Amino acid sequence: MGAHPLMRAVVIGGGVAGLVAARRLALAGASVVLLEASDRLGGRVASTEIGGVPVDSGAESFAVRGGVVRALVEQLGLGGDVRDPAGSAWVALADRTVPLPAGGLLGIPSSPLATDVRRVIDTAGSVRAYRDRVLPVLKVGRYERLGPLVRSRMGELVLERLVAPVVQNVYGVDPDDVPIDAIAPGLNAEITRTGSLSGAVLRLRTAAPPGAAAQGLVGGVHRLVAALTDAVRGLGVDVRTGTEALGIHPAPFGGGITVTTAREDLAADRVVLAVDGAAALGLLADAAPDLATMPRPAVADSRAVLLRIDDRRLDPAPRGTGVLRAAGRAGVQASALTHLTAKWPWLGERAGSGHHLVRVAYRGAAPVSDAVVLADASALLGLEGLKPADRADALWSDTAPALAPETLAIRAALAGAELPQGLVVAGSWVAGTGLASVVASAERAATHGGS
Numbered sequence: 001m002g003a004h005p006l007m008r009a010v011v012i013g014g015g016v017a018g019l020v021a022a023r024r025l026a027l028a029g030a031s032v033v034l035l036e037a038s039d040r041l042g043g044r045v046a047s048t049e050i051g052g053v054p055v056d057s058g059a060e061s062f063a064v065r066g067g068v069v070r071a072l073v074e075q076l077g078l079g080g081d082v083r084d085p086a087g088s089a090w091v092a093l094a095d096r097t098v099p100l101p102a103g104g105l106l107g108i109p110s111s112p113l114a115t116d117v118r119r120v121i122d123t124a125g126s127v128r129a130y131r132d133r134v135l136p137v138l139k140v141g142r143y144e145r146l147g148p149l150v151r152s153r154m155g156e157l158v159l160e161r162l163v164a165p166v167v168q169n170v171y172g173v174d175p176d177d178v179p180i181d182a183i184a185p186g187l188n189a190e191i192t193r194t195g196s197l198s199g200a201v202l203r204l205r206t207a208a209p210p211g212a213a214a215q216g217l218v219g220g221v222h223r224l225v226a227a228l229t230d231a232v233r234g235l236g237v238d239v240r241t242g243t244e245a246l247g248i249h250p251a252p253f254g255g256g257i258t259v260t261t262a263r264e265d266l267a268a269d270r271v272v273l274a275v276d277g278a279a280a281l282g283l284l285a286d287a288a289p290d291l292a293t294m295p296r297p298a299v300a301d302s303r304a305v306l307l308r309i310d311d312r313r314l315d316p317a318p319r320g321t322g323v324l325r326a327a328g329r330a331g332v333q334a335s336a337l338t339h340l341t342a343k344w345p346w347l348g349e350r351a352g353s354g355h356h357l358v359r360v361a362y363r364g365a366a367p368v369s370d371a372v373v374l375a376d377a378s379a380l381l382g383l384e385g386l387k388p389a390d391r392a393d394a395l396w397s398d399t400a401p402a403l404a405p406e407t408l409a410i411r412a413a414l415a416g417a418e419l420p421q422g423l424v425v426a427g428s429w430v431a432g433t434g435l436a437s438v439v440a441s442a443e444r445a446a447t448h449g450g451s
């Protein structure tokens with residue numbers, strides 16, 4: 001760390017990445033201006049009120065991996081409010097809805113013959129998946145992408161019913177398109193060591209800390225934004241919402257960067273660019289023109305429909321924490337449903353006895369009628385005649401999905417590019433989707449100047 005006391009820093013973007021970077025720079029003694037284009041801080045961490053209760057409408061949990069988010073939460077005084085989710089998710093197949101097996105990685109089972117795996121892919125599928133253990137030892141590099149690896153080692157059913165629902169819902173990509181090293185760092189090395197895919201998954205799972213892979217906060221993950229906002233304001237950061245950065249211009253000679261806004265130009269020694277991918281590439285037009293003109297990924301829009309349903313048949317959480325839809329399931333437009341009040345018992349208590357909150361997720365930004373949402377919720381929860389008492393929608397746009405091939409190419413070019421001194425890039429599009437990656441990248445960008 002050790003920023004010069006007079007270092008002038010401008011952080012562009014007031015999502016979690018920007019807030020974390022601003023806090024870290026201010027803690028190191030820099031004079032920090034934080035620019036946020038919209039009138040709200042938090043970016044893709046936000047809340048909506050449903051049934052009188054504020055509920056996360058964006059991120060609702062954080063990966064335990066690496067301990068970075070937990071450490072931040074502790075520093076912000078929220079450590080006592082961290083909770084594990086209660087239960088686990090199900091998967092909606094063409095003809096039935098069943099629990100997802102425990103102990104896998106991205107849906108890849110570590111024990112292909114286990115009863116809970118057989119329930120999803122049937123005995124023939126499990127026997128085929130077990131062949132992974134006896135097939136010749138894999139050589140790293142033979143498969144670059146996740147889909148072909150899973151298909152060849154464990155068969156189509158594992159890919160279609162277990163891996164694709166998880167990968168598509170959590171990361172928004174097709175397993176056939178995604179490089180193994182980008183989505184599962186360390187998997188290739190373990191495959192070489194153990195000689196099989198299931199063995200590698202088992203090793204990685206055993207090495208992970210015990211307990212849930214993701215956790216939440218009592219009151220919702222959006223409390224993290226409120227706590228970060230209080231922290232940066234308390235450290236004297238000049239927080240400017242409603243202020244869009246319009247350009248980043250390195251000084252032609254010597255150090256220094258100018259950030260332009262509609263009202264004024266800001267001179268800085270350090271600039272952390274923590275906006276979404278499309279905005280970042282626009283702002284890099286002057287500092288890294290080659291990058292700014294590279295092919296861009298398709299924007300991934302999504303809609304989260306929050307519902308309150310007052311129905312006692314949901315009390316026993318018939319689908320655990322929620323349901324992911326597999327490709328073969330016809331007649332359902334939603335990609336997933338989360339039973340929020342079952343997943344987070346503190347939320348169940350706040351909603352009150354007999355009241356349930358669910359989130360139904362859709363790909364794309366097209367409007368979804370009440371009738372469709374209701375039909376989807378009924379089908380995924382396996383209950384007829386559900387009557388929502390309240391509905392609230394949140395629309396999200398990911399302008400550079402972290403695992404899209406074009407984003408990966410831009411990230412690789414960025415890693416090799418020489419940015420003007422003092423300019424660093426952070427945020428989910430360069431670090432990977434999810435708060436664990438985002439927080440770690442922002443801490444690094446603010447302390448070491450690297451993304």
Ligand SMILES: Cc1cc2nc3c(=O)[nH]c(=O)nc-3n(C[C@H](O)[C@H](O)[C@H](O)COP(=O)(O)OP(=O)(O)OC[C@H]3O[C@@H](n4cnc5c(N)ncnc54)[C@H](O)[C@@H]3O)c2cc1C
Binds near residue numbers: 018042043302427438
């Ligand atoms: C529905 C949904 C559910 C999710 N669930 C989870 C989950 O459960 N767990 C998890 O870990 N992750 C989850 N995520 C992902 C997680 O929310 C994101 O990875 C993370 O919040 C991204 O943070 P960020 O700061 O990089 O970007 P953002 O949150 O996108 O913030 C970027 C900010 O930059 C601002 N900006 C853009 N252009 C400019 C400009 N020119 N000048 C100034 N400001 C600008 C934007 O307004 C925005 O506020 C979810 C995301 C969504 C959409």
